Amino acid sequence: MIFLMNGKPRVLRTSLTVTLSLLAVAGWCQSAFADAATGLLETSAGPYVFTPATCAVHREDGVDDIEIGGPGTAPDGEEFYFELSAIGNELTVSLGVNGPFASSDRKLRAGRYVSREFALEVSGMTMAARNLVLVDENRDPVDDDATLTIDCG
Helix, strand or coil: CEEEECCEEEECCHHHHHHHHHHHHHHHHHHHHHHHCEEEEEECCEEEEECCCEEEEEEECCEEEEEEEEEEECCCCCEEEEEEECCCCEEEEEECCCCCCCCCCCEEEEECCCCCCCCCEEECCEEEEEEEEEECCCCCEEEEEEEEEEECC
16 A cells, blocks of 8 residues: 655555554644644733643533643743643643643632632534633632633634
8 A cells, every 4th residue: 555654655564554544644633733723711910822732522412521731821921731621620720831740839720629610612623711710729819700712623
């Protein structure tokens, strides 16, 4: 079988074709996705802009199961990592880190268990939440009217 890899035609044995083709498609999808995905958390302190690296959206029995995560930049230029769980009704901005498993002592959070439950409006691969109540790592109020918009492309 002949397929393109890095713009050059390649011939592969049949047993490897499916695996390598799937890897090539997955790599292309990830690149296309990364270029199209955008996120913005608008706060009274300014915009927290991020790029969703993970955008898992699944709807079953009328329930949206959405998990989003990605690195970004705070209004003051500090890096952060954004995480959203629709099922958990939880939003976390881990300040001073840029990866999903990095530890941060400083966080902004919103959601059912830390401030106030929020509604996530979903239209295809676009999501929005309004009137978010953000608190810090000590649950002290930071913003009572933040807005989140995410486009997973």
